[in-house]
Amino acid sequence: MEATTAGGEDKEKDKKQNLVVEEETLHGNIGLRDYMNLFSFSIGNAAIIIYIILAVVTSLVQLIPSYVITKWTAMDLEGQQERSDLMWLFVGSTLGYMVFVFIRSTSC
Numbered sequence: 001m002e003a004t005t006a007g008g009e010d011k012e013k014d015k016k017q018n019l020v021v022e023e024e025t026l027h028g029n030i031g032l033r034d035y036m037n038l039f040s041f042s043i044g045n046a047a048i049i050i051y052i053i054l055a056v057v058t059s060l061v062q063l064i065p066s067y068v069i070t071k072w073t074a075m076d077l078e079g080q081q082e083r084s085d086l087m088w089l090f091v092g093s094t095l096g097y098m099v100f101v102f103i104r105s106t107s108c
């Protein structure tokens with residue numbers, strides 16, 4: 001029984017030593033072909049286009065709350081109280097921005 005235990009311990013030590021492997025380092029420039037290969041493992045090469053579109057839409061949606069606040073503050077007090085649609089546009093665009101940021105961060 002002792003011989004089996006000793007042999008089993010040797011095999012476990014060998015397994016633990018082989019778990020850590022040195023990382024391969026590649027030298028050179030990263031080109032468009034490398035990015036195409038990277039995205040081809042997710043949803044394909046269309047992922048680059050989808051990501052660019054999401055990034056642009058997210059940036060544009062981020063500007064809407066600033067535009068709404070600018071329009072709202074330029075009004076007189078009575079106009080600010082009457083225009084509840086600007087408040088809803090502000091809230092909706094802020095929530096939309098948060099959704100697009102989440103989609104952009106989880107896509108591709």
